[in-house]
Amino acid sequence: MAQLLQGETGEWEIVIGMEIHAQVTTKSKLFSGSSSKFGAEPNSQVSLVDAAMPGMLPVMNEFVVEQAIKTGLGLQSKINKYSVFERKNYFYPDLPQGYQITQFLHPIVGEGKIEIDLPDGTTKEIGVTRMHLEQDAGKSLHDQHPSKSFVDLNRSGNALMEIVSEPDINSPAEAVAYLSKIRMILRYLETCDGNMDEGSMRADVNISVRKPGNDLGTRCEIKNVNSLKAVQQVIDFEARRQIEVIEDGGEIDQETRLWDPAKNETRTLRSKEDAHDYRYFTDPDLLPLELNDNQIADIKKTLPELPDEKKHRFMDEFGLGIYDASILITERARANYFETVAKNRDSKLAANWVINELLGLLNKNDQGIKDSPISAEQLGGLIDLISDNTISGKIAKDVFAAMYETSADAGAIVEEKGLKQVTDTGAIEKIIDEVIAENPDNVEKYRGGKDKLFGFFVGQVMKKSQGKANPAAVNELLKKKLG
Amino acid sequence: MTELTHMTIAEALKGLENKDFTSVELTQAHIGAIENTRHLNVFVTETPELALKQAAESDKRRTAGDAGLLDGIPLAIKDLFCTKDVQTTAGSHILEGFVPTYESTVTTNLFRDGAVMLGKTNLDEFAMGSSNTTSFFGNVINPWKNQSNPDADLVPGGSSGGSSAAVAARIALGATGTDTGGSIRQPAAFTGTVGVKPTYGRCSRWGTVAFASSLDQAGAFARTVEDSALLLQSMSGHDPMDSTSADKNVPDWASTLQGDIKGMKIGIPKEYRMDGMPDEIEQLWQKGIEWMKDAGAEIIDVSLPHTKYALPAYYIIAPAEASTNLSRYDGVRYGLRVEGENLRDTYESTRAEGFGDEVKRRIMIGTYVLSAGYYDAYYMKAQKVRRLILQDFEKAYEQCDALLTPTAPSAAFAIGEKEDDQIKMYLNDIFTVPANLAGLPGLSVPAGLDKDGLPLGLQILGKAWDEETIFRVGNKIEQAANFTAIPEMVMQKAA
Amino acid sequence: MSLDKETVRKVASLAHIKMTDEELDKYGPQLNNIVGFIEQLSEVDTDNVEPLPSPVDIPLKLRKDEVTDGGYPEDVLANAPEALESFYVVPKVIE
Incomplete structure (x- = not known):
């Protein structure tokens, strides 16, 4: 699906790499014991460490280490047994220390790969360059006052995983599929809730264009792309912008750009000349993080079946097509629901009912599988009534509607409404x-x-x-x- | 009875236990002495009310039989340790008026053991200096005078100059300090006091304003080796809030320091014999060697070949770490803010006005050595040299148990001297810096006076975690040197 | 290597310290003096030497993932030069 864009001078290829920041699911922050929960009163989840008071020191959260290993394994990546925290120095009001503690030369997770599912039913492999741990910054609010910004440090110090991809992505659809798949994997692993509305997952997108077969073009980094829709829009806009610049005889400046969702455009945040000199160096307050094989092996044992494994199993075990299988494995809860329904039943009939009837209706009501008023056992019961000819497929749809309405069992509804099929x-x-x-x-x-x-x-x-x-x-x- | 302000901590503890006097009386005596020596500019903040309150509580505890290790002992606390509800400035304008809502681990430990805080002592700004002349709150004056030039005010050493002067001037029985490149040992030598810097990781750094995190260690000033051991014992201990604090048992050093050193091997590093070092210091060092021999120790000549490079490595590593440790002073959350035309201007104006010259120099050097294109040539190089310096010590300690060196290459100098040339000033720390780079414990013991009547110190360096040996060796130096001189100013006052 | 005035200006800017031309002229030679001093290190053979960022040789400490801190916005804001409704307040950030 490496879609080419038509310009005035011919076809262009888009080359995309992504950096995804995913907040690690934890109770407390990366280096302090304050809560990492979203949505609290301003500065109420801030410790003296998070506010970078004089003399405060970071202490590493052990659960974050486990979560990072888990995620690395889920991304089929190399776990680095030696990793180092460094300071990335820059000034910003919501960065209290004046530096971010992050991993630079020695990240906890090295190279890996994931498989993405494209809308046309094909798959593609995308390389993962690395994943490292780092602190989140606080939040600055700029729209509360005409001449002031307000700073809330609740988010300051939350644990983030930054997942960096290879520039293997070649279209907006692939980028969306990549982000979706990463989110799916992290949700399976329960290492990030993937909630983009709350900022638990944010992406920076690196985009360049080139004529097919040419060397890589100069890239721009687009910051803070915070929804699947925005990924699509950002790439559409930025690729077009770059093509126009080049076709008009201009050159692309390597720069950092900001996505403005209101204006549906990207604009320069800082040019290469203004690029920060981050002065990375080993944080002397923290010692290197060393892992051993047993620790990694123990965590490996706890890994759930991952989306792609599940997808292939559903295809083999239940005889489903890749399209149906992909839909069913989107979330663990959905896949589990399906498996309960399909157990000892006609699996294609089960898939059909889950996908077309149940998910169709839930989607229409903007709800997820967890909101379903019909349990998997109940839906299975309905299918049983169809299979043993108690009701017809057509009646079953009416029964289903009633179940969705009342959460009652299929048998009870059939009984109550006298819908039993007449075979006499x-x-x-x-x-x-x-x-x-x-x-x-x-x-x-x-x-x-x-x-x-x-x-x-x-x-x-x-x-x-x-x-x-x-x-x-x-x-x-x-x-x-x-x- | 000895005058209350002239006792050692050990004597005072006995006096308190024997009910010869109360902590309130002891504390009151020190508060009086402080009032009489304000011209020395020892304290940034005096806390007499707090001290008397703590003393009264201590007296109650002692009556109830609950007295701790240092119960009722009035101490001066370097103004780098954050103290709850008491202004903590780090000697900087940028932290003027900053009142922590928290207590550093070191002071928490001291208070747990019953110590009384007389106030927060003056220091070089952010502990950057060897003369206490970089403090925003003015110079500290050394109670000692150069007999050849009695009109000149002398520096008390630095950065813990207020603490060293307080102990020398008999206005505190002991004091806390911090030592990043010699900031306890050098001022101790300049003021005729005992100063100890323990192994890196022995004292928690939590709540101590950071200068250079991989070098900073808290330690103590006292008038005897035994007192310094008592203070250090209280200050030390594992702290889960400091990732570099070691989970090591804290020995009762005071109880073992009397032990003999027969057969102990004392290394004499030849590279510490510097060109241009005053003869008197060389002679004192020789005397020290003789004292060691007299006590039955074996003298071993050792080599620390990279000694010369310790200071330049230090002046890369310390400023590099400092440059980012001090980024948090931005006028957003605490401390000084100078409003500018916009945010950037506010940052730059705040830091321009808030930091003094020496701090700015070090931030700039640190920023430079970490910046793109220079990192490998400076910072990375210095970290490698640091490894070589550590290896020098490790090799030397295969041959000996401790090292004996001078503490500083000169006695206390006049305020204003060496101000024109940073390198001259930096050379003050030439004998003390290597131990910080290697994280090793060091002790400075007053060992004699020079021809101008100024105290000189000898330094004992030990193996990591072996403070016991340096205290024991220090005790032998102390006994042999029998250093009883006190500043004339103090004698006059006492008379 | 020696620092010219522009380099000193750039370093001051990176460090967010405002400096007048006169100050740049004052600090320049001082910094060069120090840089000259630290450049002695180039004499040392450090091939195959591992850097030593910290003198402690203990494993990284880890703490349990428990909420044990925070919940005191009044302490966090106690020393703030400017605060409003539990926020720190700074001159507007323009991007």
């Missing part, structure tokens, strides 16, 4: 006789060779039976009676 041939024959008696003209025409009228008779019978007559039995008996 005597009863069906009686209805058929009535229909034949009521429509002598059509009976004559049918018998005269107008075969198409058969459907009319089926419809009449079904109507009289309020949909409950077993369609197969109706067909068979009608044929017999009409001769």
